[in-house]
């Protein structure tokens with residue numbers, strides 16, 4: 424029984440270890456003269472059952488004569504982590520070949536240097552004992568996880584030459600020791616360890632800034648939730664002696680929340696600019712949710728008879744969109760270069776925003792002194808809205824309506840004021856009439872609009 428429990432515990436521990444087994448990659452930062460953690464590269468344990476898929480994202484340091492990549496691997500020799508290359512024994516079996524102090528090790532248990540989604544910029548920089556000071560090279564990739572050890576080695580290679588005739592790769596792949604003399608590259612060459620006074624070291628550059636273009640929700644898996652919300656209310660009233668135009672301003676607020684989600688090729692918290700339209704951009708830090716309280720106002724006005732009033736409600740659709748999206752990504756790196764535009768698919772983008780379509784809902788006009796509805800025949804019921812004081816916040820995702828101008832629809836309220844006294848002029852059906860007449864007004868506007876455009880089309 425005890426044995427069983429122990430075994431169970433051990434397997435649980437192994438499972439946890441496996442899940443959390445990726446390790447950070449430390450790179451040399453020239454500016455501060457120390458090792459820092461790479462935001463994108465990681466060391467991942469080689470998983471034979473997933474070899475094909477895993478190797479697609481691994482970093483190579485050369486090519487075998489049989490024309491397949493020689494991937495960088497890491498394993499330890501006498502408990503010291505050093506790098507070498509992955510060799511394919513057959514389709515199923517891979518080993519890591521590393522060497523140190525003239526010991527050549529062939530390991531089945533090793534780690535791969537991963538650049539998932541190809542988001543990190545990597546390069547090989549020439550190093551030469553007699554010319555290049557190693558600490559002047561920025562971004563060199565070390566073989567250790569964190570910078571707390573005294574001996575730190577770096578990933579390096581040396582191009583194959585005539586005296587390595589039997590070597591199976593176009594490079595000798597190993598590691599660099601900056602403290603040995605003025606530096607030395609160690610690598611395995613056809614079953615023996617050799618050292619070199621020149622070669623290349625692997626460097627990586629951090630992303631500094633992302634640009635995102637043509638961002639578009641995929642409509643298939645998009646979850647959309649819309650809630651019609653009351654943004655504000657006001658009463659337009661004419662307390663004067665004569666017919667007059669009455670104005671009011673409705674202030675409203677809402678939360679604008681956005682999150683660009685996560686992607687393997689993209690480091691979190693990096694300054695990102697999303698290009699929404701020609702001159703419109705949205706700035707954020709990738710992976711961090713932004714939440715802005717947006718404040719806006721809407722002006723309304725109408726002409727009212729003396730002693731009458733009108734209630735106005737401003738409605739909007741607050742919509743949450745959550746789903747995968749496609750975009751074009753450009754990466755700006757720390758070395759001042761930028762990547763080509765490439766297409767990416769992100770699993771979960773999020774935006775909670777107020778739609779640009781607002782609705783003004785107005786009550787029938789009523790007498791202020793006795794609260795009864797003014798007969799429709801004697802009143803004019805046109806409420807006009809003035810443009811808002813600040814711009815609308817458009818969706819950054821292009822599947823959503825992209826009208827730069829805030830659109831307003833007006834309609835009279837259907838759920839109605841109830842007369843306190845019995846009045847022949849006022850009843851439910853009268854109110855319905857009001858709303859249908861306003862509908863007719865909107866419809867005729869639409870028809871006029873269509874006809875106007877038709878003329879414009881014919882004119883062209």
Ligand SMILES: *[C@@H]1O[C@H](CO)[C@@H](O)[C@H](O)[C@H]1NC(C)=O
Pocket residue numbers: 584585586587612617618619620
């Ligand atoms: C060629 O490789 C040998 C080791 O096999 C090394 O000693 C020698 O320095 C290399 N030659 C050049 C020009 O790098």
Ligand SMILES: *[C@@H]1O[C@H](CO)[C@@H](O)[C@H](O)[C@H]1NC(C)=O
Pocket residue numbers: 678714
């Ligand atoms: C808006 O955001 C604030 C702060 O994040 C939150 O406390 C509040 O409940 C939100 N309001 C709405 C209407 O979602």
Ligand SMILES: *[C@@H]1O[C@H](CO)[C@@H](O)[C@H](O)[C@H]1NC(C)=O
Pocket residue numbers: 632694695696706
């Ligand atoms: C983010 O990048 C943009 C464009 O390079 C720049 O204008 C802006 O100041 C940056 N923001 C921060 C907080 O660094």
Ligand SMILES: *[C@@H]1O[C@H](CO)[C@@H](O)[C@H](O)[C@H]1NC(C)=O
Pocket residue numbers: 649651738739740780781782
């Ligand atoms: C909100 O959405 C509904 C349903 O799509 C639509 O009928 C309405 O016009 C939209 N606008 C407002 C302000 O409710």
Ligand SMILES: *[C@@H]1O[C@H](CO)[C@@H](O)[C@H](O)[C@H]1NC(C)=O
Pocket residue numbers: 790793794795844846
């Ligand atoms: C309310 O006042 C208006 C205007 O003074 C009048 O025409 C109407 O009959 C009154 N309604 C009632 C129920 O008294």
Ligand SMILES: *[C@@H]1O[C@H](CO)[C@@H](O)[C@H](O)[C@H]1NC(C)=O
Pocket residue numbers: 658734786787789839840
């Ligand atoms: C207008 O608004 C006032 C105050 O909000 C309310 O008491 C009244 O019943 C409303 N009248 C109508 C016709 O909606």
Ligand SMILES: *[C@@H]1O[C@H](CO)[C@@H](O)[C@H](O)[C@H]1NC(C)=O
Pocket residue numbers: 846847849850851852853
């Ligand atoms: C409301 O109007 C309808 C039709 O015009 C009429 O039949 C009804 O008696 C009216 N109701 C009241 C309470 O005046």
